[in-house]
Amino acid sequence: MESRKICILGDFAVGKTSLVQRFVNNQFSDKYLTTLGVKVDTKQVALDDGRALKLAIWDVAGTDTPTQLFLRYTRGAAGYLLVADRTRPETLEACVRLRDAVAGTLRPLPYVFLGNKSDLVDQCRLQQGIAQARLPDALDWLETSVLTGEHVELAFRRLAAGMLSKPPSQV
Amino acid sequence: MSDSRLGVADAAGSAADRAALEQVRGLLLGEDRARLIALQQRLEDPERPVAELAGALSDAVRLRAEDERFIAALQRPVDQCIQHSVERNPQGLADALFPVMGPAIRRAISEALKGIVQSINQAVEHSISVKGLRWRIEAWRSGTSFAEVVLKNTLLYRVDAAYLIHNDTGLLIEHALAETQTTLKDEDAMSAMLTAIQDFIQDSFTGANEGLESVEIGGRSLWVLRGPKATLACVITGMPPRSLREQLADTLRDLHLSYRKQFEAFDGDKSPFAGVEPLLQDCLTLAYRESSEDKARVSWLPWLLVGLLLVSGLGWLGWTQYLWDQRLDAARSRLEQAPGLVVVNWRPSGGRRVLLLADPLAESPAVVMADAEVAAWLDLQTRPYLSADAPILLQRLRQQLAPPATVTLNLSGAVLHVDGQAPEAWIQGLSALQVLPLGVDRMDLSALNREATDLLARVQAAIDPPTGVELTLDAAVLSLTGVASWDWINGLAESVAELPGLVGCDNQRLVVAELRQAEAIVQDLNGMLFAFGESNKLLPDAGPRLDQAAAQISELLALQQTVPFGLEIDVIGFSDQTGTERWRAWLRERRAEQVIRQLGERGVPTAILHPLPGPGFEPSDDLAAVAEQAQLRVQLQPVPLPPCWVR
Ligand SMILES: Nc1nc2c(ncn2[C@@H]2O[C@H](COP(=O)(O)OP(=O)(O)OP(=O)(O)O)[C@@H](O)[C@H]2O)c(=O)[nH]1
Ligand SMILES: [Mg+2]
Secondary structure, eight states, X not given: OEEEEEEEEESTTSSHHHHHHHHHXXXXXXXXXXXXXXXXXXXXXEOTTSOEEEEEEEEEOXXXXXXXXXXXXXXXXXXXXXXXXXXXXXHHHHHHHHHHHHHHHSOOOOEEEEEEOTTOGGGOOOOHHHHHHHOTTOSEEXXXXXXXXXXXXXXXXXXXXXXXXXXXXXX | XXXXXXXXXXHHSOHHHHHHHHHHHHHHHTHHHHHHHHHHHHHHOSHHHHHHHHHHHHHHHHHTTTOHHHHHHHHHHHHHHHHHHHHHOXXXXXXXXXXXXHHHHHHHHHHHHHHHHHHHHHHHHHTTSHHHHHHHHHHHHHTOOHXXXXXXXXXXXXXXXXXXXXXXXXXXXXXXXXXXXXXXXOHHHHHHHHHHHHHHHHHHSTTOOOOOOEEEETTEEEEEEEOSSEEEEEEEEEOOOHHHHHHHHHHHHHHHHHHHHHHHHOSSOOGGGTTHHHHHHHHHHHTOOOOGGGGGGGGHHXXXXXHHHHHHHHHHHHHHHHHHHHHHHHHHHHHHHSTTEEEEEESGGGSSEEEEEEOTTSOOHHHHHTOHHHHHHSEEEEEEOOOOOHHHHHHHXXXXXXXXXXXXXXXXXXXXXXXXXXXXXXHHHHHTOSSOOTTOSEEEOTTEEEOOSOHHXXXXXXXXXXXXXXXXXXXXXXXXXXXEOHHHHHHHHHHHHTOTTOOEEEXXXXXXXXXXXXXXXXXXXTTOEEEBOXXXXXXXXXXXXXXXXXXXHHHHHHHHHHSOOOEEEEEEEOOOSXXXXXXXXXXXXXXXXXXXXXXXXTTOOGGGEEEEEOOOSSOOSOGGGGSSEEEEEEEEOOOOOOOOOBO
């Protein structure tokens, strides 16, 4: 079976670890334990065309500025999920910075943008339109909620499908 | 070809034709003509292609860099070039290689040293065990070095699993497991985390090109060998030798040689790595070594225990023997120091027998040794003898001479000093001795006194009575009469106590001389009057009386220092019948106080003076009670005589 390395990138506390936990173990916790360095989980996804793909999901510690170590961790990834917290619009700018750094040092990788914490409807101040304008090259822009599980699975499938249809070697 | 034809025409034609032809050519070819000429010149120039080739050469070589045929074609000339260069100027190549070779050699040496140190450690560890002894014999028989035998027997290790991990993605490319091993829960996550850790370490220790080399997990080690493109991680049980690392590094190098391109292109598709698994399997088998001597490993334990028991047993024996010897020595020195005992032969040939000379008056040897166990263990044999040791000699003299209790015998050298008091008869017996006792050369009787025969005389001598005291003896009870000083009376009990023959002493008829003196003064003082005029003013003739009274009271106080009699002085104020009763009472009080104050001014401590107002209303037959005066009333408390001893 084929496998791919993917990364979850984004600012602090936007819900990266929560996303992975929801996707891998179908669990949610409202406790916040910041990730140190990186934590890797694996999960197999079945694609629509019947193929299966094993994902090595690198949950990288949140940061708003790409450090040397951050770039090391993203090296070799086939694609990534770029996560923002919809209740904090400034996390979108962090996403843009991280996207630019990855594209600049490695090569443009396929990615899916996630506006997370969509369940906090009253507090959502980040509209998808803005994200689309700032990150026009994303494969997709999804409104997710780890709390409800909305679009979490979809996000990973969309990325997996995008990676396979557009293998990085051809870019 | 066309040129040559033109040439023929030229030869035939005129110069005008040629000019016309040139014109036509110019019209036909235009600017191309100049280019043709330039091309012709370039073809004719031998230097030109070389210069052009030089420009294109580096690009051309780069284009063909991957081409096997090109590489093969270059190989020989390059080899030759290097060979030639080395032959001509070896120093140049050496200089060029030095920066590369230096670290490589250093690394190789340090690896080799690590290996040696490890072998030495193990050799030392095993050279003192029972097993080590056996291996020594084996080494001696087989003619190999001891270290080699140790290595052969001890390096028990097994590579349980080998993982090949892609550096860039951290994905697991392939892995191999020994049959006994179960797979990890998530090898992919493990490889990714291992890669992340390597990344972290390389990032943290900037400059260090080497990352994590090994991790200890319980009893196992995880060896990590990092290549440029892929990492080989091996789980190893036991004690692997350093050389295993080199073997694994070789495998990793081979993998890089064969799969370099595949490593570079790897994105998660493992199909190009079909041939890797057997290579990883080799990693497992090549290091697998089991020793049949494994069980011998624990056999040293019982030996060690037996040895320990033996050593501690011997130690205990030695210790108790030492303690026993100490006790014997102590007993011997006590015997040697005891008067009247001589150790003639102490335990000849280490036996129990001890031969002693013992004076009959000496203490028993068993008692002297003060160690019943030692005394019982020893076989004591004593021979009697007469000791001249001073304590024994004195004891014998006491037995022989039987002196009375009042006589003391002392020896200085061979001179016997006889001191004290003795009855006449005993002294005569002593002087009449024909032969001096054994051990005595001379007797000194200068301090020997004849004992008084008469009890009274002895009492007299003992108490030395002052004149005026009379002694009478009645049935050995002494009675004393007369006047004596307080101190003498007090010392009487002591001086009389030790008198032999006296059974009692009665001192109650003695009079204390100081007390008698005091009583005389009291008699004089008592009733002394001080006349007042009106009110509380003393009449002038009171002055000398007050002086006298003060002097006498001082005398009494001085006597009181010796004899502790109690002294009480009341000063009584009086008044006549005139005036109101309140006035009179006040006057009496003032008068008594006045006398006390006057006496106090003359040095009498006022604490012993008590003002006492005289009687009031009642008509008194006492004349003094109605006079203008004050009166002294002095009393002595009687002092009991200290009891003399009564037997
Ligand atoms: N309401 C809500 N809370 C969320 C959601 N996703 C995450 N959270 C909460 O947000 C907090 C941070 O989540 P994490 O997943 O730990 O954030 P992170 O991005 O991994 O943070 P770092 O590891 O520090 O970068 C936690 O308290 C989560 O419970 C969501 O969709 N809705
Ligand atoms: Mg996290």
